[in-house]
Amino acid sequence: MDRVIVLNADAHQVLHQVSLRHAVAMLYRDVARVHQSVPGRTFGPYPQPHSLVLVSYVYTRWLYEHSGRLPCSLANVLRRDGHACAYCGREASTRDHIVPRSRGGPTSWLNLVAACAACNGYKRDRTPEQAGMRLRVQPFVPTAADLRPR
Structure with missing residues (x-):
């Protein structure tokens, strides 16, 4: 959809x-x-x-002041990671769950990274280790300042 x-x-x-x-x-x-x-x-x-x-x-x-959290959306994950794939460094257009949802991985800032479609498709529902892939970045919980356009 x-x-x-x-x-x-x-x-x-x-x-x-x-x-x-x-x-x-x-x-x-x-x-x-x-x-x-x-x-x-x-x-x-x-x-x-x-x-x-x-x-x-x-x-x-109010969203940020009262909840204390930024929404963990596709757009915000891409912005946090500079629109670069966490696996190969090419331009990212999707997000990937490091520990797949099918294996109990949460949809959270620390379990999501930006990924290109090729790497996301190759990794599928495996962990990076199982897929023989290495994360180039360490995911983190951003602040509003981290997501401001530069």
């Missing part, structure tokens, strides 16, 4: 992801506009969005 990244109005803060259907509804209601589109693909009168940016800014300071 296609997921679309939703950015705050400043286009720097990832808020969450929505389905393609929800994204088109947001475009239709004029609450968001296409930030990045999928090349050569359209959805009705709109280019198929890869990411949307909200028209109005959503103030989310």
Whole structure:
């Protein structure tokens, strides 16, 4: 299922992801506009969005101040790891559970790393050791400052 990244109005803060259907509804209601589109693909009168940016800014300071935690989302894991694959160093587009979920691994900052599709597919539901792969980075729990655009 296609997921679309939703950015705050400043286009720097990832808020969450929505389905393609929800994204088109947001475009239709004029609450968001296409930030990045999928090349050569359209959805009705709109280019198929890869990411949307909200028209109005959503103030989310409470999220970090009151929970004390940043959401462990795909976009935030990619930003934490500099969009580089933790196994080979190429550009990452997915996240990988170091200890696979099928083996009881949690979806947490310390068990997730950015990965390219090739490495993620090769590793499958094995640990890096079982797959003969070496982690090039040590995962960590980031602060809001770690995820700010540079």
